[in-house]
Amino acid sequence: MGISTMKAGKKTSLLIIDPANRGHKGNYTCTVRNTAGTVNYTASLHIHGTGDYTGHLVHGAEASPWSQLLYRSALLPKIVPFHFDSPIFAGEATQVTCLVSQGDPPLDISWSFQGTHLSSQMGVSTTKAGKKASMLLIDVANPGHKGNYTCNVKNPAGVVNFTTSLHIHVLPLIVPFHFDSPIFAGQATQVTCLVSQGDGPLDVTWSFQGADLSSQTGISTNKFGRTSLLLIDPAGSGHRGNYTCTVKNPAGVVNYTAHLEIHVLPLIVPFHFDSPIFAGQATQVTCLVSQGDAPLNILWSFQGSELSSQTGISTNKFGRKASSLLIDPASSGHRGNYTCTVKNPAGTVNYTAHLEIHVLPQIQPFNFNPKGVNGGSSTRTMCSVIAGDSPLNIRWLKDGQPLSESRRRIRKLDDVTVILSLAHISLDDSGNYTCVASNAAGSASHSSVLKVKEIPSLLPISLPSEFNNEGDYVQLTCVATKGDHPITFSWFLNGNVVSPAMGVSTVNVGRQTSLLIVQSVTFKHVGNYTCVASNSGGQENRTAQLVVKEHVSCHIPCSFPITSSVPEPGHC
Structure with a gap:
């Protein structure tokens, strides 16, 4: 049919009619499809006269449709004028076709840009369409493509050219x-x-x-x-x-x-503990980070050491930017510097607050011998302050009154220890002894009772008469007027413990009296009777002599000692 098509690049198809005749007259439609759908455009070809014609119909997918019909004559080449579309934007595609409508063959068609042959131009391609047309395609326009494009056509009759300008809007x-x-x-x-x-x-x-x-x-x-x-x-x-x-x-x-x-480094809002507190109270502070990059790592330390091992201290994190430190109860060991350290990707910052604790004195408990001490002996006790702020004032009281020296000696061993010594203890030393320790936080005291043991005090042993007759009833009385109870009474005859076998009996009357009874005295009962009264403090004794008179019958005057406790022979 004398019709051929040629695809130029991805976006152009060329339809060529060479030579044209009356049979080619009619409508030519270009149809383009893609995933989005189908579009088409139709152009009509009109052929005049009866001679032979060569017709070229070019349709670009992005260019305005156009068609030209050319009549052949033996002349210089004649170029159908062409133009680029309106100014385009960088990145878009454009094309023009140089169509020779007449001129003797052979035809030599070439392109130049700004007077320079196009062979070296990047991004520009030319395609010859048949013998009388050449298409110039710029697929991706850039600012370097702006300028004049010239189509040069040469045949045996001479050379002709046509130039068109390409304008490109260049985005910044x-x-x-x-x-x-x-x-x-x-x-x-x-x-x-x-x-x-x-x-x-x-x-x-x-x-x-x-x-x-x-x-x-x-x-x-x-x-x-x-x-x-x-x-x-x-x-x-x-x-x-x-x-x-x-x-x-x-x-x-x-x-x-x-x-x-x-x-952004962390920024810690300054914090402080309350005014100095007393030992036993509770206190807390909060470390609040007002700004700083996340994540935040908040740690606490005490005197430069991590807090994990500190007794009585706990920390709690609130949200992402706050941590509280609680001390409950506070003690002297908690006095010092507490530091909140905050780390983030920007670095590390910290803030330190000092906790001052008023610590009352704490006295090491002391006690006198709970069983008491013997009168006349010595004793001592020590008052030691094991905790509390310095300076300390340590003093002794007896029954609530300051101690006088007399037999008491108070000696300061060091700043926290005072010794109380008692010598030649008597009953007057019995009482409640109190150690009082004072400092700026207050006072503390500890007391202990000193009990002085009182040994029995005996009255002289009483006898019913100075001399006793054989067979008389004799009673000896031993009375303890003083002495700690219980009091134990013991009787001895000439150093030997008396017993019922000796015809002697003893009996206690109340807690402080003991009786020795001889129902019928004989010469074997004559001698020294000793009463011993004993208690936890010691013992006391009294001795009395029992004398028995002897009855002698004789006819001759006689004489014998009657005051001896041992019978002697008489002389008549």
Whole structure:
């Protein structure tokens, strides 16, 4: 039929009629399909006269439809005028076709750009369509393609050419920019938005997190030709985020965004313990981080050591930015410096508060011998303060009154110890002894009772008469007027313990009297009777002599001693 088609690139198809005749007259339709659907365009070919014609119908998918019908004559080549579409944008595709409507063969068709042969032009391709047409295709236009394109046609009759200009709207091109590595709050930083290409005039603006920068404190911008400088001095936590440079020109709008990361050190709100507290009370402080990058790691230390082993201290984290320290109950060992340390990716900060604890004196308990001490002996006890603020004042009281020296000696061993010594103890030394320790926090005391053991005190043993007759009833009385109870009474005759076998009996009357009874006295009962009274404090004794008179019958006057406790022979 004399009709052929040729695909040029991805977006163009060429229909060629060579030579044209009346049979080619009619409508020609180009149909284009893709995943989105189908479109078509129809052009009509009219053929005049009866001679032979060569017709070329070219349809570009993105170009305006057009058709030309040419009549052949033996002349110089004649180029059908062509033009690029209206100014295009960089990145788009465009094409033109140089069609020779007449001219003697052979035809030599070539292209040039800005007077230079096109063979070296990147991104531009030419395709010959039949003998009389050549198509120039720019698939992805860029600013370098802007200029004059010339189609040159040569045949034996001569050379002709036709030139058309390509105008490209060039969007701004921003050279990528970045902030320095993450900075710390308080430092300064800047970035430059440089427009390397793009039609003028250029309008360069900045935004932060999508909002205009005009209201941002600490940020300034300055424009120098095709460059705009953004300066942040000093940077704060509120400056962290995305900064966008937006450039407008007649071709359109472009932008570039850079993220600024600011390392913000933690900021601890100052804290303090309450006024000095007393031992036994509870206290707490809270370490609150008002600002700083997450995550936050909050730790406590005491006197430079980690708190984990501290008795009576607990810590609790509240949310992400607070930690409380509780001491319950407080003791002297809790006095010192407590430090809250906060770490985050930006670094480490800490804050220290001092806890002062008023500690009352604590006295080591002491006691006198619970069984008591013997009169006349010596004893001593020590009052030691095992806890409490210095300086200490330590003193002794007896029955609530300051101790007088006399037989008592008070000696300070050191700042926390005072010794009380008692010599030649008597009943007067019995009583309640109290050690009082005082300091700025208050006073403490401890008491112990000293019991002095009282030995029995006996009255002289009483006898019914100085001399006793054999067979008389004799009773000896031993009375203890003083002495701690219980009192034990023992009787001895000439150093030997008396017993019923000796015809002697003893009996206690009450707690302080003992009787020795001889129902019928004989000479064997004559001798020294000793009463011994004993108690926990010691013993006391009294002795009495029992004398028995002897009865003698004789006719001769006689004489014999009657005061002897041992019978002697009489003389008559």
